[in-house]
Amino acid sequence: MSSANTILITGGNTGLGLEIVRALSKEAVSYNIIIGSRNLEKGIKAVTQIQEELPQSQSKLSTVQIDVLSDDSIRGAVEYVASTFGKLDVLINNAGANFDHDIQGGKLSQRDGWNLAWNTNVTGAHVTTVEFVPLLLQSASPDYSSSQVFAVINASPEAGWPKPQTLNPTESYRSSKAGLNMMMRQWYRILKNDGVKVFAVSPGFLATGLAGLGEETLRKMGARDPAIGGNFVKDVVLGKRDADEGKAIYIQGIQPW
Structure with missing residues (x-):
C-alpha cells in the first residue's frame, strides 16, 4: 500500500472536479x-x-466508476479504494447536478x-x-469536503403568474445545496471526535457545464x-482553511447565508 495521501474526487472527470485534479497534480507533494x-x-x-498536460507531476492518477445515484456503484468504488490503497485521506463530494432547466422546459415534472x-x-x-467513513478512519x-451569484440571478421577477422563464433557474438546486450544508454540519458533529475534518x-x-448553459454564456x-x-479546493485539502472546519466556506471567508 502507498504511504502517499489518497484523494477521491467524485465527478472528477470534468468541470470543477477536473480542475481540482489539475491543481493537486501541480503540487510538489505526491498524492494518489x-x-x-x-x-x-x-x-x-x-x-x-x-498526465499529458503535467508529465512531471509527482502524483499518481487513477480512475474509478462511481455514480452517486447507485449504491452498488458506490460500494464498488469503496472496494476499489480499499483493495488498492487501504485507506482514504480525503473525500471530495464534488459530483452534483442542476435540473432546473429540465423542470422549466417541461422535461421533468416539479416532483421528479x-x-x-x-x-x-x-x-x-x-x-x-x-x-467511505471506514476508509477515512x-x-x-x-478530510472530507462537500456561491456569490449576481444580482440578475437573485432579482425577484415581476408580480403575476406564471413567472417568466429565466436564463439560470436554480430553485431546486439551491434548495438541495442548503440541505447539503446541514448534512455537512451533521457529519462534522458525528465525526468530530474521530479527527475527521469536514467542510x-x-x-x-x-x-463549468453544471447549468447546461455552456461556458461562454456563463462567462458573459x-x-x-x-x-x-480548483485551486481553492486544493488549498482546503492542504490545510489552509482548517480554522474554518465545520463551516460553509468560500475564498473570502465564511459563506454568508
Whole structure:
C-alpha cells in the first residue's frame, strides 16, 4: 500500500472536479488522486489528459466508476479504494447536478426534478460519505469536503403568474445545496471526535457545464475560470482553511447565508 495521501474526487472527470485534479497534480507533494466518474471511459480520458498536460507531476492518477445515484456503484468504488490503497485521506463530494432547466422546459415534472436534485446533491453525497467513513478512519489525517451569484440571478421577477422563464433557474438546486450544508454540519458533529475534518466548500460562480448553459454564456454572466475553484479546493485539502472546519466556506471567508 502507498504511504502517499489518497484523494477521491467524485465527478472528477470534468468541470470543477477536473480542475481540482489539475491543481493537486501541480503540487510538489505526491498524492494518489482517484478520479471518480460515472462513465469509466471518461475517467480514463481525464487521467490521460492530466498526465499529458503535467508529465512531471509527482502524483499518481487513477480512475474509478462511481455514480452517486447507485449504491452498488458506490460500494464498488469503496472496494476499489480499499483493495488498492487501504485507506482514504480525503473525500471530495464534488459530483452534483442542476435540473432546473429540465423542470422549466417541461422535461421533468416539479416532483421528479426536485427529487432528482436532492437525490443527487444531498442523498448521493451522504450515502457516499457513509460508505467511505471506514476508509477515512484508516487515515492519519482524514478530510472530507462537500456561491456569490449576481444580482440578475437573485432579482425577484415581476408580480403575476406564471413567472417568466429565466436564463439560470436554480430553485431546486439551491434548495438541495442548503440541505447539503446541514448534512455537512451533521457529519462534522458525528465525526468530530474521530479527527475527521469536514467542510462545505463553495467554489464560487464558475464557468463549468453544471447549468447546461455552456461556458461562454456563463462567462458573459460573470462566471470565473474553473481553475480558481480548483485551486481553492486544493488549498482546503492542504490545510489552509482548517480554522474554518465545520463551516460553509468560500475564498473570502465564511459563506454568508
